Amino acid sequence: KAGVTQTPRYLIKTRGQQVTLSCSPISGHRSVSWYQQTPGQGLQFLFEYFSETQRNKGNFPGRFSGRQFSNSRSEMNVSTLELGDSALYLCASSDGTSGLTGELFFGEGSRLTVL
Amino acid sequence: AQSVAQPEDQVNVAEGNPLTVKCTYSVSGNPYLFWYVQYPNRGLQFLLKYITGDNLVKGSYGFEAEFNKSQTSFHLKKPSALVSDSALYFCAVRDMGGGFKTIFGAGTRLFVKA
Numbered sequence: 001k002a003g004v005t006q007t008p009r010y011l012i013k014t015r016g017q018q019v020t021l022s023c024s025p026i027s028g029h030r031s032v033s034w035y036q037q038t039p040g041q042g043l044q045f046l047f048e049y050f051s052e053t054q055r056n057k058g059n060f061p062g063r064f065s066g067r068q069f070s071n072s073r074s075e076m077n078v079s080t081l082e083l084g085d086s087a088l089y090l091c092a093s094s095d096g097t098s099g100l101t102g103e104l105f106f107g108e109g110s111r112l113t114v115l
Numbered sequence: 116a117q118s119v120a121q122p123e124d125q126v127n128v129a130e131g132n133p134l135t136v137k138c139t140y141s142v143s144g145n146p147y148l149f150w151y152v153q154y155p156n157r158g159l160q161f162l163l164k165y166i167t168g169d170n171l172v173k174g175s176y177g178f179e180a181e182f183n184k185s186q187t188s189f190h191l192k193k194p195s196a197l198v199s200d201s202a203l204y205f206c207a208v209r210d211m212g213g214g215f216k217t218i219f220g221a222g223t224r225l226f227v228k229a
Contacts, residue, residue, distance in 0.1 A: 105161065
């Protein structure tokens with residue numbers, strides 16, 4: 001079974017631009033979560049989607065948004081990029097029906113550098 | 116609010132020696148605890164979880180974790196460390212109040228020296 005796929009793996013943007021990151025979950029998984037990983041802040045929760053509905057959202061500004069499609073693939077968008085948005089963005093999927101007990105399966109991440 | 120703490124930024128151990136990576140938690144209600152490992156330039160990989168039942172949980176790659184309710188701890192252990200175990204380890208807890216998010220500790224970097 002294929003794992004979680006994130007694209008692109010690496011990207012460089014300049015301040016003020018916007019970026020869209022894509023995540024394809026494991027087949028059959030309906031829950032997709034996004035995390036931002038930085039050396040200083042660790043892993044910070046962005047949002048979680050299940051069956052195209054956002055179930056939870058972290059404490060990030062409105063510049064960060066996401067969506068999930070009917071095939072469970074998810075995208076996140078960051079508009080008006082700032083230097084501080086440079087990070088590894090991780091997507092994780094789970095079957096979503098295990099409630100609080102299910103583990104997450106992570107992709108390899110999209111490393112964003114903002115210049 | 117749910118949280119986990121990893122008191123050590125780094126743990127150094129010699130190959131063949133036992134290793135322990137510490138984690139303490141703060142939750143309301145029953146804790147659902149996890150350990151993940153991250154290798155350089157990779158995503159996180161699930162190692163093991165505690166939901167209920169036996170306090171000693173066995174996971175991947177020979178790792179195990181001991182749940183201690185009185186000390187609110189969930190330490191990760193391995194009887195004999197390998198150089199290939201060198202990585203970043205994260206303790207995590209499901210957020211009961213927030214529903215469907217997992218909260219991660221700051222991570223502990225493990226160095227295993229040959």
